[in-house]
Amino acid sequence: MKDCVLFSKLSENTVQCSACCHRCTIKDGATGICGVRKNYHGILKLLVWNKPTGVAVEPVEKKPLFHFLPGTPIFSLGTFGCNFGCLFCQNAMTSQLSKTDRWKGMYTKFLNQLKEWPPEKIVSYCTQNTISSIAFTYNEPSIFTEYTVDVMKLAKKSGIRGVFVSNGYQTKECLDYIEPYIDAFNIDLKSFRTEFYQTICNAKLQPVLDTIQRIYEMGKWMEITTLVIDGKNDSDEELTDIAKFIAQISPDIPWHLSACHPEYKMTDIRVTPKSTLQWAYEIGRQTGLHYVYLGNISNNAHAHTLCPTCKTILIERNYFDVANNSMKRGACPNCHTHIPGIWG
Ligand code: SF4
Ligand code: SF4
Known part of the structure; x- marks a missing residue:
């Protein structure tokens, strides 16, 4: 459990969470809609800090x-x-x-x-x-x-x-x-x-x-x-x-x-x-x-990822496997069209 950053105090013991657009108003001892951000006497705490399921x-x-x-x-x-x-x-x-x-x-x-x-x-x-x-x-x-x-x-x-x-x-x-x-x-x-x-x-x-x-x-x-x-x-x-x-x-x-x-x-x-x-x-x-x-x-x-210009298959996928990747520095090797993304 750890103190949250994304919240503000509405009164002594009531807070408002600002992590998501529900912007829950949370009374002392209660949690917001998500069930993992709980108000402890005016401080919002994250119950799942360090604790992935x-x-x-x-x-x-x-x-x-x-x-x-x-x-x-x-x-x-x-x-x-x-x-x-x-x-x-x-x-x-x-x-x-x-x-x-x-x-x-x-x-x-x-x-x-x-x-x-x-x-x-x-x-x-x-x-x-x-x-x-x-x-x-x-x-x-x-x-x-x-x-x-x-x-x-x-x-x-x-x-x-x-x-x-x-x-x-x-x-x-x-x-x-x-x-x-x-x-x-x-x-x-x-x-x-x-x-x-x-x-x-x-x-x-x-x-x-x-x-x-x-x-x-x-x-x-x-x-x-x-x-x-x-x-x-x-x-x-x-x-x-x-x-x-x-x-x-x-x-x-x-x-x-x-x-x-x-x-x-x-x-x-x-x-x-x-x-x-x-x-x-x-x-x-x-x-x-x-x-x-x-x-x-x-x-x-x-x-598969195809070049939008010349239709060359750039990345061939088999389910979640990449069977072949023929891109060169983020571009099509055939017509040099830039392919947007983060490639390494
Ligand atoms: S649902 Fe959870 S994250 Fe969203 S505002 Fe409510 S308490 Fe915060
Ligand atoms: S985890 Fe489930 S409930 Fe939450 S947004 Fe994804 S599909 Fe919806």
Whole structure:
């Protein structure tokens, strides 16, 4: 447990958290919506500091990030809690445990049992195993921002890069706080409908759009993911709206379209048909996006990075493996078109 930085006092014992756009007002002894930031007599504390629920070394392609150090392993960690309550959450056992009254006892017990991963241990693991980046992922990292910054302050001294895989609900203060330490983002744009965010995620759409714009203006590398859900966000109009929004910021932002499987409280849907994803891909390309990728499907012809000018296959992927990378210093070897990203 550690004191939070992103909060202010409203009165002697009441605080307001400023890590995400819920901006919870939190009374003494209570936690915010995410369940991991608790008010102790007027000081907001981060309950999950040092306490990831899981750590793993994964291919960076799994985040997904396709234009960021391709083919390299990334140290990945997440914690309990989340500021969203997505009905389709694939990590609900950890992301929602801290928020469900029925599970609160289990949460406290599990939290006490978790192995500690202080910044020194994470950075030492990465340097010993030649791992060049760290991802804060699995649940929403802005709810444990202070832990991510403590890890990255140390990691930066060893030249390690930081990644946020996020739902994009950070406040401007949060983005400013992490800006020196985080090099790349994958932001979920789950829908382009206010109602979807309200009824399915317990959040709002506009703050996510604002975050995407801000990250682009900060000059950070960013890729966007949309989990395409059968009958929920897969209309031509909505997919076109998302593609247009991304394209007007920059057609060079990669858009990942992933298949959704029935999970958590959304077990009544069918797995996203491949034909839907294929159609979404066409919408993205016709809207002008240069890099559209499909994910969570087999026999995937749209996992490769193609030169947008001459169509040469630059990075060939087989699931999360990079089978071949023919790029030369961030450019197409055939026509020399610059390919945006962080290449090493
Ligand atoms: S991070 Fe948690 S406590 Fe802070 S505003 Fe968001 S949901 Fe509320
Ligand atoms: S934002 Fe991600 S981790 Fe949080 S509830 Fe939604 S799907 Fe789960």
